[in-house]
Amino acid sequence: MANFSSNPTHQEQTIESPLAFSGVGLHSGAPVNMRLLPAPAGSGIVFRRTDLDNFEIPATGRNVAKVSYATSLMRQGVLISTTEHLLSALIGMGVDNVIVELDNLELPILDGSARPYVEAFLAGGIRTQRRRREYIRVLRPVEVREGDKFIGVYPGDGYSITYEIDFPAPIGSDTFSVDLETETYGAEIAAARTFGYKADEQKLRNMGLIRGAGPDNAIILTPKGPENGPLRFPDEYVRHKVLDLIGDLALAGKRIQGKVFAMRAGHAMHTALVSRLIKDRSAWELAYAPVAKPVVETAPAVAGNPAFAGA
Numbered sequence: 001m002a003n004f005s006s007n008p009t010h011q012e013q014t015i016e017s018p019l020a021f022s023g024v025g026l027h028s029g030a031p032v033n034m035r036l037l038p039a040p041a042g043s044g045i046v047f048r049r050t051d052l053d054n055f056e057i058p059a060t061g062r063n064v065a066k067v068s069y070a071t072s073l074m075r076q077g078v079l080i081s082t083t084e085h086l087l088s089a090l091i092g093m094g095v096d097n098v099i100v101e102l103d104n105l106e107l108p109i110l111d112g113s114a115r116p117y118v119e120a121f122l123a124g125g126i127r128t129q130r131r132r133r134e135y136i137r138v139l140r141p142v143e144v145r146e147g148d149k150f151i152g153v154y155p156g157d158g159y160s161i162t163y164e165i166d167f168p169a170p171i172g173s174d175t176f177s178v179d180l181e182t183e184t185y186g187a188e189i190a191a192a193r194t195f196g197y198k199a200d201e202q203k204l205r206n207m208g209l210i211r212g213a214g215p216d217n218a219i220i221l222t223p224k225g226p227e228n229g230p231l232r233f234p235d236e237y238v239r240h241k242v243l244d245l246i247g248d249l250a251l252a253g254k255r256i257q258g259k260v261f262a263m264r265a266g267h268a269m270h271t272a273l274v275s276r277l278i279k280d281r282s283a284w285e286l287a288y289a290p291v292a293k294p295v296v297e298t299a300p301a302v303a304g305n306p307a308f309a310g311a
Contacts (some may be wrong), residue, residue, distance in 0.1 A: 038061075118185070
């Protein structure tokens with residue numbers, strides 16, 4: 001039966017039945033229809049462009065393309081953009097195998113968070129498969145530094161993430177930690193929305209970077225605070241950075257067993273860590289985790305209206 005927990009069964013899982021989503025891309029503004037389909041054990045997460053003869057791009061680090069304002073995948077010149085929110089929801093809810101069909105280049109931004117995906121998984125069900133899940137067990141530190149920005153992964157039980165941010169006002173500095181093996185992704189992370197500064201809006205629009213952004217899919221910040229509040233969490237900004245990081249680390253191809261620490265990082269550094277980790281075969285091993293008792297998670301209950309980002 002389905003396991004609705006962010007603390008997975010250590011068996012691979014897929015969704016019970018197809019799920020459909022539609023909307024616009026945050027950066028492109030292009031309309032898109034997307035379907036998630038159950039996939040066989042061992043197949044992983046694979047994107048499929050139905051508008052391009054069902055061309056497939058596996059969600060792995062070797063296919064990472066542009067990573068400035070979003071994480072994109074590219075293979076043989078075919079692009080799929082802004083994958084991080086869906087990948088985050090899949091990892092957070094323990095879904096290993098799924099086919100993602102879409103008819104345009106960018107995933108729909110929906111409400112700017114991963115909550116719509118989690119709610120769909122909870123409503124449709126998650127099916128445990130026979131194959132045991134393999135983990136990337138970190139054996140020694142792997143780090144990426146860039147000035148005062150930093151991200152690293154270290155040996156440790158479970159899959160814990162600590163993120164420190166330091167943004168201009170009104171966000172400021174904040175820190176958030178979560179362990180995906182013991183905490184509930186749906187309640188703690190999924191609802192945190194992407195965000196952006198209103199002062200940067202026109203410049204970004206002129207650059208063609210946020211054509212689909214608006215108050216329904218992002219927190220819009222003014223010097224006095226959110227223009228479209230209230231926040232869903234007092235620390236929603238740093239929680240969204242954790243959400244993004246979980247999605248970007250999904251490109252390792254398997255769930256990580258270890259501790260991740262990030263400070264003032266972003267998509268480029270997230271995916272650089274994935275690349276460095278995977279290339280350094282001495283830093284990790286494939287392992288099976290001990291079987292854990294399934295935990296039933298209820299649908300996340302958060303306050304606030306759906307509402308840009310890519311921070």
